Amino acid sequence: MEKNVVHKYLRKNKKFPHIWCPGCGHGVIMSSMLRAIDKQGLDRDDVAVVSGIGCSSRTPTYVDFNTIHTTHGRALAFATGLKLAKPDMTVIVVMGDGDAVGIGGNHFIHAARRNMDLKVIVYNNNIYGMTGGQASPTTPSGKKATTARYGNIERSFDICELAKATGAVYVARSTSYHVQALEKYIHRSLSKKGFTVVEAMTHCPTTYGRLNKIKEPVAGMIYQKDHFIMKAAWDKLPEEKREGKFPMGEFVDIEKTDFVSKYLRLIEANKE
Amino acid sequence: MDKKIEFYESWCKGCGICAAFCPKGAITMDKMAGKPVFDEEKCIACGLCELRCPDYAVIIKKKDKE
Ligand SMILES: Cc1ncc(C[n+]2csc(CCOP(=O)(O)OP(=O)(O)O)c2C)c(N)n1
Ligand code: SF4
Ligand code: SF4
Ligand code: SF4
Numbered sequence: 001m002e003k004n005v006v007h008k009y010l011r012k013n014k015k016f017p018h019i020w021c022p023g024c025g026h027g028v029i030m031s032s033m034l035r036a037i038d039k040q041g042l043d044r045d046d047v048a049v050v051s052g053i054g055c056s057s058r059t060p061t062y063v064d065f066n067t068i069h070t071t072h073g074r075a076l077a078f079a080t081g082l083k084l085a086k087p088d089m090t091v092i093v094v095m096g097d098g099d100a101v102g103i104g105g106n107h108f109i110h111a112a113r114r115n116m117d118l119k120v121i122v123y124n125n126n127i128y129g130m131t132g133g134q135a136s137p138t139t140p141s142g143k144k145a146t147t148a149r150y151g152n153i154e155r156s157f158d159i160c161e162l163a164k165a166t167g168a169v170y171v172a173r174s175t176s177y178h179v180q181a182l183e184k185y186i187h188r189s190l191s192k193k194g195f196t197v198v199e200a201m202t203h204c205p206t207t208y209g210r211l212n213k214i215k216e217p218v219a220g221m222i223y224q225k226d227h228f229i230m231k232a233a234w235d236k237l238p239e240e241k242r243e244g245k246f247p248m249g250e251f252v253d254i255e256k257t258d259f260v261s262k263y264l265r266l267i268e269a270n271k272e
Numbered sequence: 273m274d275k276k277i278e279f280y281e282s283w284c285k286g287c288g289i290c291a292a293f294c295p296k297g298a299i300t301m302d303k304m305a306g307k308p309v310f311d312e313e314k315c316i317a318c319g320l321c322e323l324r325c326p327d328y329a330v331i332i333k334k335k336d337k338e
Contacts, residue, residue: 003278004322004331016283017327023287027326177293179323205287218292221324 005038006031011064018062020055023217025176025202029123030059032179032200033092036186037065040090047090050079052104054096055130056123056202073103076111079118087260090119090190097124097138101157105137112166112195117258119189120197122159125204133207144211159199164252169194171252175201177224178248185250194258201228201248274335275317277310284308284329290321 002008010016020026037047047065051057053072060067066089070078079093100108100122111118127145128134135145137157144151163171170192172185182200189196203209203220214220229237231249286306291299298314299321301307308330319332 004328006328007331010328017285017329020326022285022326023289024326027328028324031323031325031328176326177324179320183323217287217289217326221289221293 006034009034009037009044009064011062014062016062019058021204021206023203023205023220024055025125025200025204025217025220026056026059026123028176028179029056029121029182029200029202030062032183033059033094033121033186034063035183036190037092039183039187040190042090042190046088047092048079048082048086049092049094050075050082051094052096052099053130054099054128055204056094056096056125057099059094059123073099073105074107075099076104076107076116076118076120080111080116083117083260084263087117087264091117092119092121092190094121094123096129096136097122097126097159098128098134098136101137101159101162102128109162109166112163112168112197114259115167115169115194115256117193117260118195119186120163120195121186122197122199123202124159124199125202125208126156127204127208127211129204129207133211143208145208146211159197160251163195163197163199167195167256168197168252169254169256169258170196170250171199172197172250173199173201173228173246173248175224175228175248176203177221178228181248188250188253192253193261194256201246275312275315276333276335277312277315278331278333279308279310280329280331281307283327284325285327287326289324289326290330293324294321 049060050068052075133146135148139152142151174182205217209215228248234247296314298311
């Protein structure tokens with residue numbers, strides 16, 4: 001008998017507790033993903049979890065599916081190859097914000113443009129966690145990183161807007177505090193065909209938190225509770241009240257033929 | 273309500289998330305041990321601590337009454 005749905009999918013030969021720091025939001029994202037997979041009723045042999053490099057990218061080492069732990073920024077390239085070789089497999093791609101839209105930014109926009117049937121989950125902690133806190137493309141303006149000691153002067157990427165603009169068929173954002181919504185959005189993305197992106201905001205007590213005065217795990221979650229607002233309420237907020245706050249919810253949910261379907265059709269049509 | 277709180281101490285890293293967000297105040301952190309203490313009486317088996325524990329150290333089992 002398994003203890004619960006999450007334990008059912010954990011690799012028995014791995015050492016637990018996992019490597020993530022005490023209270024790190026990454027663990028919450030991983031369990032939300034496992035519950036969503038279970039809810040979708042997928043056979044574990046028909047699921048692949050692919051990642052790049054980073055704290056978040058440790059996920060595949062712990063979960064009992066087909067897994068590939070690849071190189072930094074290239075998870076989507078490996079996943080694209082896998083999807084073409086195994087069109088029936090549900091391919092989930094787990095990346096950090098640096099992985100997804102920093103070094104891997106080009107892969108991200110082109111996988112979206114092609115509408116590759118990949119289920120992306122970005123663990124966005126607004127920083128390069130594993131390498132000690134360099135600013136990432138999602139570090140908010142004014143926030144601190146080891147490479148932005150006086151506060152970030154750059155404008156940051158909005159991953160959901162980026163996914164929407166480049167062609168994703170499903171785009172949603174939740175946080176490690178809002179676990180039920182997170183599970184729901186991942187579950188919805190698994191039922192879609194095409195490029196989907198769930199941006200999971202995750203609190204990083206050790207790196208982002210320490211640099212930005214939210215180093216207690218609980219404080220990180222309170223921050224999320226107070227700063228992320230459901231889309232319906234957000235849309236009604238006057239501009240001045242949006243300052244420092246972020247919308248969450250489902251932003252895109254459309255149908256569009258994915259790359260692999262077109263590719264298989266092409267092969268069929270050109271058979272001798 | 274009939275329920276069982278299972279706590280796997282060796283998996284727990286003492287982050288305090290379960291205690292901070294329990295809607296019934298059924299969890300307190302033992303300062304010395306750095307681990308949560310559960311009050312079964314207060315617990316309504318909402319399962320939120322299980323959902324938010326980053327280390328999968330708490331499991332709430334609801335037992336349906338016969
Ligand atoms: C090609 C390459 N460049 C740089 C690195 C060093 N590196 C490892 S993880 C990482 C960033 C991790 O940040 P993110 O992807 O946001 O994930 P997190 O650790 O925050 O979960 C970097 C720059 C690497 N491993 N490979
Ligand atoms: S450095 Fe941050 S993201 Fe990485 S495990 Fe620690 S808390 Fe989590
Ligand atoms: S949330 Fe989990 S790891 Fe954190 S104190 Fe509670 S049981 Fe321990
Ligand atoms: S199940 Fe709900 S009420 Fe019970 S201890 Fe956990 S959070 Fe508190």
